[in-house]
Amino acid sequence: MKSFRQKLTMKLINILPLAFAALMFTACNQTNEQKSSIQSSDNAITELMMSRRSIRNYKDSLISRETLDEILKCGVNAPNGKNLQAYEIRVLSPALIDSITNAVVKDKPELAEREGFKNIFVNAPCVLCIAYDTTYDMSQVDCGLLGENIILSAWSKGIGSCCLGSSARWIKDSPSAKPYLDKLAFTEGYELLYCIALGYPNETPEAKPRTMDKIKYME
Numbered sequence: 001m002k003s004f005r006q007k008l009t010m011k012l013i014n015i016l017p018l019a020f021a022a023l024m025f026t027a028c029n030q031t032n033e034q035k036s037s038i039q040s041s042d043n044a045i046t047e048l049m050m051s052r053r054s055i056r057n058y059k060d061s062l063i064s065r066e067t068l069d070e071i072l073k074c075g076v077n078a079p080n081g082k083n084l085q086a087y088e089i090r091v092l093s094p095a096l097i098d099s100i101t102n103a104v105v106k107d108k109p110e111l112a113e114r115e116g117f118k119n120i121f122v123n124a125p126c127v128l129c130i131a132y133d134t135t136y137d138m139s140q141v142d143c144g145l146l147g148e149n150i151i152l153s154a155w156s157k158g159i160g161s162c163c164l165g166s167s168a169r170w171i172k173d174s175p176s177a178k179p180y181l182d183k184l185a186f187t188e189g190y191e192l193l194y195c196i197a198l199g200y201p202n203e204t205p206e207a208k209p210r211t212m213d214k215i216k217y218m219e
Helices: 004-051 065-076 094-107 109-113 139-156 165-173 175-183
Strands: 087-092 126-133 160-164 190-199
Touching: 004 139, 065 087, 065 139, 087 094, 087 139, 094 109, 094 165, 094 175, 126 139, 139 160, 139 190, 160 165, 165 175, 165 190
Parallel strands: none
Antiparallel strands: 087 126, 126 190, 160 190
16 A cells, blocks of 8 residues: 555656646746737837827927926936936926027027917927037937937827927027026036927828938948
């Protein structure tokens, strides 16, 4: 007659393969679910990037401070050289947008002749001013990475954007706007590089042609 230990051993021998198979099945299912989740996330990110357009016509609705904070948090989490975070951001109030616009238009009155003109930032209700560190040669690259995160994060929330180099130049070249540029109080050694217009879109522009011809695979 078999002892209790022998019977238990026989039961374990019979059960272990089934248990192992169950664990493998569960692990495979989890791996498949993880892969599916990653693929789904990847598809969503690709769709976000491919659907984003520059917006130059906005609704008057303001963006909440909470939403802006979330967008800016995504921005400052962009990759940057040596984690120096060699950029500074200023969020303009509607009043400051109007004041800067009036100052620039004083020196460049032709800007106000544009159809539907409201401000020098493609009429956006929210504007970010991005400054770079002139002492760090990769700072402008970091500012670009920062901006890309900002505009994609904004788009994921249904908020349109437009990167504006001309607006920054107008501000820097306008003697009347200098007091407002000084008011932005960028750290010494930092200079305004570009602006980002933000707002809820009032248009749905078609994608402009892109070319892959500038890409070469080298061996």
